[in-house]
Amino acid sequence: MAQVSITVNGRQRTADVEPRLLLVHFLREHLNLTGTHVGCDTSQCGACTVLLDGRSAKSCTLFAVQADGSEVTTIEGLADGDRLHPLQEGFWEEHGLQCGYCTPGMIMSAVNLLHDNPQPTEQEIRDGLDGNLCRCTGYQHIVNAVQHAAERTNRG
Amino acid sequence: MTAPAVLPKLVGQRVRRREDPRLIQGRGTYVDDVTIAGLQHLAFKRSDIPHGRILSIDTSAAEALDGVEAIFTGAQIAEFLGPMPVPTPFPAPEHRAVAADVVRYVGDPVAVVVARDRYLARDAADAITVDCEPLPAVVDPEAALSGQPAVLHADFPNNVAVGPLPAGTGVGRGGQVDDSAVDGAFAEAEVVVSQRMVNQRLAPTAIEPRGVVAHFEPGKETLTIWSSTQNPHILRTHVAALTGLGQDQVRAIAPEVGGGFGAKINIYGEDLVAAAVSKRLGLPVKWVEDRSEAFLATIHGRGIIGYVDIAARRDGRVLGLKLRLVADIGAYNMLLTAVVPTQTMRMANGTYAFPVVRATLTEVFTNKTPTDAYRGAGRPEAAYFVERAMDMLAREIGMDPAELRRRNFIQPHQFPYKTQVGALYDSGDYEKALDRALEKAGWEQLKAERDAARADGRLVGLGLSMYVEICGLGPSARLPNGGWEYSQVTVERDGRISATTGVSPHGQGNETTFAQMLADQFGVPLEHIRIHHGDTAVVKQGIGTFGSRSQAVGGAALHLAGGKVKTKMAKFAAALLEAHEGDLVFENGRIAVAGAPAAGKTFAEVAAYAHRPVKLPAGLEPGLSEEAFFEPPNNTYPFGCHIALLEVDRDTGEPRLLRMVAVDDAGNLINPLIVEGQIHGGLTQGIGQALVEEVVYGDDGQPLTGSLMDYAIPRATDFPRFELDNTVTPTPVNPLGAKGVGEAGTIGSTPCIVSAAVDALGGFGVRHIDMLLRPEKLWRIIHGGNA
Numbered sequence: 001m002a003q004v005s006i007t008v009n010g011r012q013r014t015a016d017v018e019p020r021l022l023l024v025h026f027l028r029e030h031l032n033l034t035g036t037h038v039g040c041d042t043s044q045c046g047a048c049t050v051l052l053d054g055r056s057a058k059s060c061t062l063f064a065v066q067a068d069g070s071e072v073t074t075i076e077g078l079a080d081g082d083r084l085h086p087l088q089e090g091f092w093e094e095h096g097l098q099c100g101y102c103t104p105g106m107i108m109s110a111v112n113l114l115h116d117n118p119q120p121t122e123q124e125i126r127d128g129l130d131g132n133l134c135r136c137t138g139y140q141h142i143v144n145a146v147q148h149a150a151e152r153t154n155r156g
Numbered sequence: 157m158t159a160p161a162v163l164p165k166l167v168g169q170r171v172r173r174r175e176d177p178r179l180i181q182g183r184g185t186y187v188d189d190v191t192i193a194g195l196q197h198l199a200f201k202r203s204d205i206p207h208g209r210i211l212s213i214d215t216s217a218a219e220a221l222d223g224v225e226a227i228f229t230g231a232q233i234a235e236f237l238g239p240m241p242v243p244t245p246f247p248a249p250e251h252r253a254v255a256a257d258v259v260r261y262v263g264d265p266v267a268v269v270v271a272r273d274r275y276l277a278r279d280a281a282d283a284i285t286v287d288c289e290p291l292p293a294v295v296d297p298e299a300a301l302s303g304q305p306a307v308l309h310a311d312f313p314n315n316v317a318v319g320p321l322p323a324g325t326g327v328g329r330g331g332q333v334d335d336s337a338v339d340g341a342f343a344e345a346e347v348v349v350s351q352r353m354v355n356q357r358l359a360p361t362a363i364e365p366r367g368v369v370a371h372f373e374p375g376k377e378t379l380t381i382w383s384s385t386q387n388p389h390i391l392r393t394h395v396a397a398l399t400g401l402g403q404d405q406v407r408a409i410a411p412e413v414g415g416g417f418g419a420k421i422n423i424y425g426e427d428l429v430a431a432a433v434s435k436r437l438g439l440p441v442k443w444v445e446d447r448s449e450a451f452l453a454t455i456h457g458r459g460i461i462g463y464v465d466i467a468a469r470r471d472g473r474v475l476g477l478k479l480r481l482v483a484d485i486g487a488y489n490m491l492l493t494a495v496v497p498t499q500t501m502r503m504a505n506g507t508y509a510f511p512v513v514r515a516t517l518t519e520v521f522t523n524k525t526p527t528d529a530y531r532g533a534g535r536p537e538a539a540y541f542v543e544r545a546m547d548m549l550a551r552e553i554g555m556d557p558a559e560l561r562r563r564n565f566i567q568p569h570q571f572p573y574k575t576q577v578g579a580l581y582d583s584g585d586y587e588k589a590l591d592r593a594l595e596k597a598g599w600e601q602l603k604a605e606r607d608a609a610r611a612d613g614r615l616v617g618l619g620l621s622m623y624v625e626i627c628g629l630g631p632s633a634r635l636p637n638g639g640w641e642y643s644q645v646t647v648e649r650d651g652r653i654s655a656t657t658g659v660s661p662h663g664q665g666n667e668t669t670f671a672q673m674l675a676d677q678f679g680v681p682l683e684h685i686r687i688h689h690g691d692t693a694v695v696k697q698g699i700g701t702f703g704s705r706s707q708a709v710g711g712a713a714l715h716l717a718g719g720k721v722k723t724k725m726a727k728f729a730a731a732l733l734e735a736h737e738g739d740l741v742f743e744n745g746r747i748a749v750a751g752a753p754a755a756g757k758t759f760a761e762v763a764a765y766a767h768r769p770v771k772l773p774a775g776l777e778p779g780l781s782e783e784a785f786f787e788p789p790n791n792t793y794p795f796g797c798h799i800a801l802l803e804v805d806r807d808t809g810e811p812r813l814l815r816m817v818a819v820d821d822a823g824n825l826i827n828p829l830i831v832e833g834q835i836h837g838g839l840t841q842g843i844g845q846a847l848v849e850e851v852v853y854g855d856d857g858q859p860l861t862g863s864l865m866d867y868a869i870p871r872a873t874d875f876p877r878f879e880l881d882n883t884v885t886p887t888p889v890n891p892l893g894a895k896g897v898g899e900a901g902t903i904g905s906t907p908c909i910v911s912a913a914v915d916a917l918g919g920f921g922v923r924h925i926d927m928l929l930r931p932e933k934l935w936r937i938i939h940g941g942n943a
Contacts, residue, residue, distance in 0.1 A: 034189035035182015040447035044864035075182035088180040098663030100179030101364040101414025126872040138836030139872040
């Protein structure tokens with residue numbers, strides 16, 4: 001067992017874990033933060049995407065011990081109290097989700113995308129979300145959702 | 157701002173979804189999020205060879221691991237779990253959820269571990285050793301028809317599961333065949349196009365893999381099963397039958413379900429094993445599929461070869477169609493395995509008035525994962541074979557592909573139209589959809605742009621396809637568990653409305669669309685309505701969500717149940733208002749005499765009276781809750797026209813989709829925003845089949861596409877912005893006039909992508925390219941290698 005101390009959604013969490021425990025399972029099973037999903041086992045789908053020290057990371061490809069001392073933000077930590085994050089608003093307004101399973105990871109990747117590029121073109125949005133798979137929407141409404149959030153954020 | 161005088165009508169509006177707030181905040185509960193004190197985890201040991209006889213299984217090392225609760229081999233499971241039920245009307249070999257003597261595909265389970273946590277369960281499964289005597293693998297379905305190199309199931313000589321099954325012109329009720337009319341049409345033809353086409357295997361790949369939690373409670377003698385399923389009521393039926401429990405003792409719950417696409421219709425061995433093991437041990441158990449496991453253990457789709465022949469005159473008039481099908485169904489019959497290819501046969505006419513049609517179907521066992529319903533389930537295959545052949549005919553006679561279609565459509569006045577292969581098309585106006593698509597795409601200008609690009613040396617092609625498909629599954633005669641749908645609508649004591657539906661949405665947005673319908677029906681705000689689904693203890697009856705039936709069948713049941721409650725509520729209101737119920741209007745959450753809204757009663761007032769009717773009106777029972785079963789008299793047959801512009805890179809062979817226009821007619825629409833989403837998703841999967849997706853097996857029967865590193869599903873970068881439009885031809889088969897839209901995009905898009913690629917490479921003498929359109933394959937056509 002190894003001790004890890006990770007700040008998750010602003011709260012410090014300390015636990016003894018197996019060294020092989022994946023970060024995603026630490027979040028889901030130790031902290032009951034089940035909004036982060038597992039859709040594959042080869043880092044293709046992106047359903048497990050979280051922010052690790054502010055950058056998007058696939059939490060099924062990291063051991064919890066690798067995140068020791070880091071800050072993690074999950075989908076549960078994105079809204080500001082009752083106020084949804086602009087990307088959450090965008091996904092809702094633009095019908096950017098159907099089954100919702102890829103959505104948390106998709107949103108966390110989009111957070112990273114808009115952080116790096118607050119006014120992306122459509123092609124830049126598509127390129128930026130290339131590491132996240134959605135089987136329901138055909139991506140067009142997801143692109144609209146990111147554009148919606150970008151416009152909102154830039155208008156202030 | 158003051159409230160509007162009358163609540164706006166919501167049916168037909170782009171209402172944002174009521175499902176979304178929980179899902180965008182990570183607050184949805186999917187099956188892997190369900191936890192119970194004492195929960196044990198299952199892991200399956202699976203065969204790593206395609207065909208073999210089990211000689212021995214050594215579980216001792218696994219049993220020695222601390223935290224392993226139990227291990228059951230197939231033979232041990234067979235002591236308390238019977239064979240998998242296969243309720244289709246075709247003969248099926250015995251299929252054990254866990255193989256006891258012979259394994260028949262890579263992934264066939266041979267043992268199951270029950271352990272304290274999921275990592276340990278996997279360790280234990282890995283520690284089991286299985287000694288198998290390998291048998292020859294049957295891989296090529298056409299070779300399999302000679303019984304070579306092996307026979308999978310003793311009672312099925314030459315590996316024939318079904319057929320040859322004939323349909324069409326000259327086929328008698330008893331199956332006797334008179335070919336004279338079909339032969340005559342082909343003898344008269346001025347031109348015949350013939351092509352063998354492969355509609356390749358696909359992996360459905362919902363982003364949420366399958367999963368199940370089963371919790372048998374000893375003493376209470378009830379079993380609760382949570383499963384990532386499209387149809388909890390069918391799951392309950394099967395689980396009860398297989399565990400020896402009554403249906404009253406089993407509660408099935410479909411929590412949030414992360415996509416299905418047909419693959420979660422099935423009642424899988426893992427569901428049944430989880431239920432049986434939980435009952436056996438008296439412990440709650442969970443199993444969640446790995447993605448790599450999903451490529452082996454979840455059904456595949458498509459996998460069918462078509463030999464298509466069209467006879468025609470040089471003026472483009474078609475004279476006859478022959479379609480011979482060989483379906484590679486894999487190792488066993490699952491729930492609908494045998495039925496899906498029959499839908500391909502049933503849609504052989506497409507949108508065309510072929511004077512004669514002959515379809516023939518043979519289904520073949522191979523040592524592969526079983527096939528079953530994947531989005532479209534038989535109809536995409538039919539549309540692909542017919543539309544590709546029509547495209548070949550257009551090229552053969554030098555006619556515009558749109559014009560060829562136009563000359564052969566079934567005409568609007570011919571509906572309802574009975575096809576030679578047994579479908580009864582409800583309504584249609586195919587030329588209208590074609591014209592709308594041509595206009596939307598700018599067909600003539602697009603052709604000029606293509607020609608100009610070609611003059612510049614670019615390889616640009618245009619593809620067009622029509623489709624017609626089957627939605628609104630039932631009726632009951634066509635489905636083993638019945639084809640109706642159920643709903644209950646209740647006006648609660650406070651005047652708010654609760655409704656249940658037997659359809660089980662997993663992305664379709666029925667919590668929103670059904671609430672829109674009730675809001676209009678009752679004249680109440682959307683916020684006062686709640687739709688419940690996916691739990692057999694809450695929703696008394698149901699069939700489920702598949703075959704684009706939510707709106708056409710489930711919506712119709714909801715509408716009927718709502719109507720019953722409304723009628724009863726009007727009687728209570730009439731008594732309260734001392735008015736005639738026929739004079740009442742339901743508006744703005746009130747019930748009032750028409751023209752005198754101020755004197756009306758609120759929903760809460762009428763509901764309070766109905767639940768405490770001190771003076772009960774004669775002939776009424778208390779309460780405001782009614783249910784309805786809707787049995788559709790027929791399927792619906794939506795249709796449309798899709799157009800693609802595609803460019804192939806001369807140097808790399810890479811195809812690039814430049815434009816995608818889709819005009820779909822799904823009848824009346826409840827929420828156009830949700831309809832668009834369904835079509836976008838469908839297009840993506842249909843285009844995915846043409847451009848990136850294929851399940852591949854080696855000649856030795858080993859799957860080569862065992863993870864998302866090897867099996868591609870489309871990404872955001874693969875597409876241009878889709879251009880949609882629609883026509884509206886309501887159906888007469890349900891009170892809503894809605895046809896269904898879940899599968900349409902998948903059905904129309906695939907052939908038009910391939911036709912566009914053939915058009916792009918026509919200069920190299922190519923007539924047809926089998927999917928998928930790998931860059932390497934296209935590069936070889938361009939550069940003179942073998943296609």
